[in-house]
Amino acid sequence: MITLQSRPIVVDPRSGVGPCGHCDARSYSVCNAIPDEDMVRLAGVAVVTEVAAGSTFIEESEPAHSFFNITRGTAKLFKLLPDGRRQITGFASVGHFLGLAVSDTYAFSAEAIEPVRFCRFPRARLRLLLDDFPAMEKRLLEVAANELVAAQEQMLLLGRKTARERMASFLAMQSRQGVSCRHPRTRFPLPMTRSDIADYLGLTIETVSRTLTRFRSEGLIEIPCQSEVTILNRRALESLAGGLA
Amino acid sequence: MITLQSRPIVVDPRSGVGPCGHCDARSYSVCNAIPDEDMVRLAGVAVVTEVAAGSTFIEESEPAHSFFNITRGTAKLFKLLPDGRRQITGFASVGHFLGLAVSDTYAFSAEAIEPVRFCRFPRARLRLLLDDFPAMEKRLLEVAANELVAAQEQMLLLGRKTARERMASFLAMQSRQGVSCRHPRTRFPLPMTRSDIADYLGLTIETVSRTLTRFRSEGLIEIPCQSEVTILNRRALESLAGGLA
DNA sequence: CGGTCACTTGATCGTCTTCAATACCAGTGG
């Protein structure tokens, strides 16, 4: 695949359930479908790895040997056209699962935008494991179904929304990201660059920048620093995101 | 949900395996994961229905009571913005499965573009059935994973491709549709209207029409009748679709 | 300092949209 600047995580071997047992991400992840007593087997299959920001740890059209389960940080998933045009199809953070595809090659690339830690499962071995844990398979199906819904929402955004509506949708989405998925935050970080935002929304960095400054001048948001946003008028932003004026 | 102009399909009760046993679509569908002797149970849960072209049989944000499995015809799946802007997220034909989402409401609407026949499964009962047929669940996961890959491809199209590239991608895709998924056809039907194509590609009908006539004048395609296309220069079309020149 | 990198801001340009007119076809009824 790729040369990773990765370092395997050292785990205390005395721990009863192995690394997966006390994994920070477990409660978010598909792994929570597996009962404690079986975590040892899961841990035996997983290789925990950490990569630096900017490191590409999945490359489109390379043989898909592994599934990945993000346990820390955020990665961008993207596809490229031969001339370099890029579409970011999503941002994967804690709990996200990558590499579900049936195909034997990856359908997208993944690059860390912050230091990322993930569990890597060889596909063949995970497949066997899934036979023993139908609950985990069920969970995977749920996850895939949810991603499908999100993908359709993104198609609506890319195909039919204006630049302002896209940006508003993005901010509304980001405010719900992370711990606070139920209670959206008014102030929150944007870990990705303007260029990433642009490639996610099907725009250019200039349009992203201009739209943000216009939102600010309209009193919709504040930009305390480049990588942070405060929402001042959520109602207006949400209705913009929904396509109303 | 919606008032369907539907008529239940009469099935010969003497058939050992019920309607599902000799279903035309079985070989394409998720149902082929189920062994013959269990088809009776599957058939007991399914309601076969046929709707006319133009009939909307799934409506976005309505309670999601059923799963659907298309066994004949083609439907368009779409999302709407309040002001009527529409994004078609896909065309579902024989073998496609609709309504996977975890949410208790549908995330999209579905409308038949030709007469459509489908099997309807109450979600609650199918869920129980899946517990007994892990093979079918596995198959669903495969299907979902494939759709996810297709969705990402479509995001690339919507976010980054030009009108010409979108149209070329669409024609290349359609030529692979249906029976001939391995051997693409040079002449094939376009069962959907220009308006549907436009809403699928994030364009307007005018741009779709103009692009098609330009392809024709460039000798890439022929348009024997409005709803049919012949590819004259597949190489050029495919490379356009891929984003090269 | 000079360098790079990410972002912002301005001016111009082009692709696709919008608006509008026309063509086409099937169905209906005089």
Add this chain to the structure above:
DNA sequence: CCACTGGTATTGAAGACGATCAAGTGACCG
């Protein structure tokens, strides 16, 4: 047979939104 209608597709002209090109700012760093 022809006029009338409604829906769909094509074609042309004008306009707009976002892209492109270009310059400038600020932060960080060797």
